[in-house]
Amino acid sequence: MEEKNMQEILQKAEVLIEALPYIQRFNRKIIVVKYGGSAMVDEELKKSVIQDVTLLKLVGFKPIIVHGGGKEISKWVEKSGMKPEFVNGLRKTDAATMEIAEMVLGKVNKSLVQMVQELGVNAIGISGKDGGLLKVDKKYSDGQDIGFVGDVKEVNPKVLFDLLEKDFLPIVCPIGLGDEFDAYNINADDAACAIARAVNAEKLAFLTDIEGVYKDPSDKSTLISELSVSEAHELIGDGFIGGGMLPKLNNCIDAIENGVSRVHILDGRIPHCLLLEIFTNRGIGTAILGDGEERFYCKSQN
Amino acid sequence: MEEKNMQEILQKAEVLIEALPYIQRFNRKIIVVKYGGSAMVDEELKKSVIQDVTLLKLVGFKPIIVHGGGKEISKWVEKSGMKPEFVNGLRKTDAATMEIAEMVLGKVNKSLVQMVQELGVNAIGISGKDGGLLKVDKKYSDGQDIGFVGDVKEVNPKVLFDLLEKDFLPIVCPIGLGDEFDAYNINADDAACAIARAVNAEKLAFLTDIEGVYKDPSDKSTLISELSVSEAHELIGDGFIGGGMLPKLNNCIDAIENGVSRVHILDGRIPHCLLLEIFTNRGIGTAILGDGEERFYCKSQN
Amino acid sequence: MEEKNMQEILQKAEVLIEALPYIQRFNRKIIVVKYGGSAMVDEELKKSVIQDVTLLKLVGFKPIIVHGGGKEISKWVEKSGMKPEFVNGLRKTDAATMEIAEMVLGKVNKSLVQMVQELGVNAIGISGKDGGLLKVDKKYSDGQDIGFVGDVKEVNPKVLFDLLEKDFLPIVCPIGLGDEFDAYNINADDAACAIARAVNAEKLAFLTDIEGVYKDPSDKSTLISELSVSEAHELIGDGFIGGGMLPKLNNCIDAIENGVSRVHILDGRIPHCLLLEIFTNRGIGTAILGDGEERFYCKSQN
Amino acid sequence: MEEKNMQEILQKAEVLIEALPYIQRFNRKIIVVKYGGSAMVDEELKKSVIQDVTLLKLVGFKPIIVHGGGKEISKWVEKSGMKPEFVNGLRKTDAATMEIAEMVLGKVNKSLVQMVQELGVNAIGISGKDGGLLKVDKKYSDGQDIGFVGDVKEVNPKVLFDLLEKDFLPIVCPIGLGDEFDAYNINADDAACAIARAVNAEKLAFLTDIEGVYKDPSDKSTLISELSVSEAHELIGDGFIGGGMLPKLNNCIDAIENGVSRVHILDGRIPHCLLLEIFTNRGIGTAILGDGEERFYCKSQN
Amino acid sequence: MEEKNMQEILQKAEVLIEALPYIQRFNRKIIVVKYGGSAMVDEELKKSVIQDVTLLKLVGFKPIIVHGGGKEISKWVEKSGMKPEFVNGLRKTDAATMEIAEMVLGKVNKSLVQMVQELGVNAIGISGKDGGLLKVDKKYSDGQDIGFVGDVKEVNPKVLFDLLEKDFLPIVCPIGLGDEFDAYNINADDAACAIARAVNAEKLAFLTDIEGVYKDPSDKSTLISELSVSEAHELIGDGFIGGGMLPKLNNCIDAIENGVSRVHILDGRIPHCLLLEIFTNRGIGTAILGDGEERFYCKSQN
């Protein structure tokens, strides 16, 4: 064999061997992946996410995908002759809008199932209605009625445990049932967080459209690679965190404080960011972890 | 206690006792219910079907619902500014139509889940994509390309057996995956029949908008209560069966010839027709059974 | 179909649908039925009890029958040339009487097995000897030796759990083993109560020859439909309860205070009283329940 | 330690070590013991049989006892003022006699349970009614109606397998159910043989009141220690076998020809004959085995 | 049968029956046997130990053998041209010695497996490396480095529970892994004691070259048959215990104080001492038991 080939081959082996301790650490552990943002729009990124999650499944992890439907819902609402309306960033969801939201989320849900099946892994797409997974309370925005928008009040994880036991990859869209068994729309980040807590996930990973958490959002060089819960509270207290990052970071804190070991805010615009974060020595984005917990990764970011 | 009360009470007991041998006979058996027609439109009938299936589940049967979406698909196709088109009774299904069909079927699917959950039973709504349940071949109508319409070529029942084992009520909408992992629309009767065969169902029941099979469709007094496979073949051969009944009866024959013990064509316009057929001495509609099989029901119809 | 038939059919369906929430509530729960009194003598009532219990089994409950042998024991004692003797209502049981008592109870036990098997359900008839189910202390009546009469001192429920797990209906006759492994006769009510406690039964139902508990036994209009444990204690304290009802009510209180959710004193002279109590909105007899527990049945009695 | 004590101790060890290969050979194998004759009357013998079977159970075998009630039934029939009647050696069994037979067999059955429980092993006493174990056809004696006497026509071994799985020692009395679900008396040898076949027993042992099979019944020195099926057929053909031994030997042949590996006719008058036959190098009575099967025991008899 | 034969036969039966209560008491209980001393050298004794343990296995116990390699290690060390060296009774174990120790222990280990397999029982020979069974800390002798000698610091009993569940007889040699995953030699008594604690053994038996514990080691008539933990502490405190017995007795105390029910110091020079101790009324050697525990054996020693 030629020297050059040999070299290339050995590099391949090294990448695989590098993954060994991570495979071992997370073997049979549950990993909840909140899938959203650009990674849901770009076809190449979409494929890379699905490949990543499928690989996690195959090497012995137990991933659960929670996804939103964002821009497509608005598209279909408009297509139906209605006008999307938002109150404080929350979609005002009357019955007609809810009907469309559920249809769009169902469509996205099954299209992800389809992609996973194509890679030879068994997936099942469910909403929070199935098996009574997500029970919600009606949510108000500053006291204003915004329709069928809900806050998760109870998660019944039986359906997820059953599907995992039977070796399926569960794919969940964030619709829940109210007290009267009506359908309610739920923020996908919130749903992912509530599910991660209920199944006692080892990891919760958010695929986002940013690089991670910055100390100073205006200075890209201030990206934080690891953040303890206390540090996160501090950053928020100091007013450094704003916009869409604030609720996300609160979700991260909430997950960590309720038993999830580690939460990741990943840059979903990097292909295979999930795989790279989990299987290599190189950290991607920002990891939030419990105070005093060992920062074992020693992952470099530059 | 007054005489009249006593009388009424005893009648109640009799109805329950009458159910005893049927509960016993079908204990832990799989029953596939094709749910469609008026029973999907009228709210009262809808509720009665869901109550019936839920009761079947609770007393130890293993029901599976397979449903269509019929009129609602056309409604939404039109709403989206397209015109529903049919070739020989089959919906011409281009990509845009398929997208809408899948959205509508998904919506109907989860609304049934919702109703079952409200009655306290755990349901999971899936399509033929989930777990690779339904694989299809592209279907042509007299050689004409009618788009994403498929014929079931393979059923992978693992997902159904898993859900039944975990005590869920599976609710299936008839979408399948083609060789290239595209979504295809499937006739709901065909899907129900293929599924009943694959899970080796004890019973397959079609909820329809007719009273049953007539010897002479123009004479309502000629309703047939029991029909052997040979008699069914004969009826078809003699040209007595026409219209929408022909493919349905062929499905019945196909099911019986492939291991399903008994197929029922029920009048879905009668509330609780399913319950009455299964739990009482009174037959509803037409039963198709294997040649030489004991016609044990002795059910009267008049 | 004629209007009248249709009407009748719908009433049937209603009875079944009425049963739905009860079937659901008690699914896989253990129900101990103390079977005795007239319901053991009259052939029609006997058949109705067996049908009821068999139906409970088939729809997913886990019934256990505990029965006595009452009048037949005396009959056979006399037939053998001895004279039945009672001390304070307890049968004086010398060795010869015990031998006959055991033979008669065994005969009754297997005849019940026979009836259940005829209805197609697997039953196993055991006494408290089998698997060491019932251990007893010798019982004295006001210090007087009355022979082989025992008080349950320990229940080993393994045999019952094993039989239930293997899907048998256990039928138990109240004979126990003393410290020296001799056979002792046990009051059937006491045995049923001890067993209900040991298996953590959801319900304990006594089939009796009275309508239920009366506030004033001389006034049949004072039948009590629901009674909390405190109210039961009060009634006893007030001296309203006498005769055979006193020990029975004490058994009820004992059962409730040791984990059984609800105890029923049913009128075994009403055919299918068990079925009606459990599956319909109409209460039969008197229900005893824990203080503060929801009186959810809303069952009417008149 | 003194020499003499040492000697005695080593002999004890030798007996235990001698048992080792036999314990190993029959580990987890089913052994059906037909218990009858003197061993059921003499209290010491009774105790020795129960000790033997209990020991078999404890060291890992799966024994099943099938017992008769012989002389006691007649005793109780007479006690009830009737006269025992026999036709060709079969008890004429009218309804009243059957009732007594069942009571007596039930009493014997539970007294054996009692003895086994006393030795600390869990037993369950059943008849052929329980779990539908024994189905019978009515038996006629030379065309004459002799009442409720049955021939086993079907064994449903589920109940036995379930009890063995749950680690109980099943004790069976030979009563079966006819087509109309009436109780029928069965010859205990026949019942034991039918059960041994149905559970695919490794061994079937008859405890009898003779030393074994003789070549010449008038010459005690002609006791046969091992007999192949062919040799047994021959002996019968030559007219050497008569009296009660003929049906017993036919049962042995039947068992061997239907999958039981070895049948033993043991002298139940020797204490612990069962233990000695199974655990020592010394054969007791006559062993019947398949043609060509290795006569591996090399057991001496003198 | 002749009188003398009969007599002899009955004695055999008695020995077996005598074993019955002991078989029952220890059924499915774990018994750790420390195998060492003369019983490992003399071929006859070796065979008798293996027969005993195999019999224990066959009658339902769960024995685990822990063995040393003692004299053979020195023999091979010398054979390799090195000189065995001891510090305070502990073998000074440099890398070369450790290599030889492991080879010798491995050889002994597999030769025991071989003997058990020959008796028809499945054995697996492991060291403390397999499945991470024994983790050690480096041991110093009065501060002096004596090489690869370890103290057990952690037992991971999974491998033992797995092998027992799969019906193997585990045979363990006392080598453990240090923090750097090097091999360390462990005292076999210590290893047996640590394992007995970790698997929650019912019994721990040491096969030794002495008769048992003496009150006065110089007077053989002062052999103690039963010793409570307090009495053992007292004996040690009084200085009566010395030499090799001191650490052994401390191990016994440690085991009892950590959940093992009874520890035996047996005279391994008596053939089948293990069997006799466990299966007969005669005690062998000294039993150590918890304070206040019932001295149920009533075994005589003289």
Next chain:
Amino acid sequence: MEEKNMQEILQKAEVLIEALPYIQRFNRKIIVVKYGGSAMVDEELKKSVIQDVTLLKLVGFKPIIVHGGGKEISKWVEKSGMKPEFVNGLRKTDAATMEIAEMVLGKVNKSLVQMVQELGVNAIGISGKDGGLLKVDKKYSDGQDIGFVGDVKEVNPKVLFDLLEKDFLPIVCPIGLGDEFDAYNINADDAACAIARAVNAEKLAFLTDIEGVYKDPSDKSTLISELSVSEAHELIGDGFIGGGMLPKLNNCIDAIENGVSRVHILDGRIPHCLLLEIFTNRGIGTAILGDGEERFYCKSQN
């Protein structure tokens, strides 16, 4: 992130994604690895083999290692003052040599266990004695007695299936038991082949000191990447295969003809050759497969 880093990161992801279909194909399949040659001598290679097998285990395969001891046995034989002797390439193995061979193989075996445990995976090291895994016939070399050298005559795979079920990585050294339960040395290639057949392995991989099979051994450019069984027979028939390759290739053929799907002759001198063969698109060495079987790998070699 810099462009160059990004590039490197994406290449890492590609390697992992490349592995996806192979992980999927061999999920839960058994892979027998014959470990020998240089890869057992060089410390770096040793580590790379253990890493590879451990990774296979972690991602869901079921690897079994079979190893030899080759040069080390000779070394220790000499160390003990004996002279290694070979007849036709087979080691003449008298009792003393066998003792040493077993000790050395045991040492190697446990050192591999140690390395796997260090990587955090549970391993158990066994020989063919454990659980009766390998039964052998004495082997003669051209009729000449060469001592304790055996041919596998029977494999009892129970122990391997049990260990795999309990999630251990079995490591096997090639010693077997003869009819008299003596230890025999077995050629490691033969043992690996016999084991692969008995456990119905998906793959059997030989780590060797050559690049693979050559059409013309003198011309390195004639390396064959895939070889059907027929082609292999042909090559042998044509006399192209000689030396140590002949028995190895015969083992390959034997394995394929007895149910193993694919056999690999890998160059053990390439680090991670096992991983690269299994997880990448690049074939290493020569694959032998059944006639007519799809050559699905499309792996390139150059």
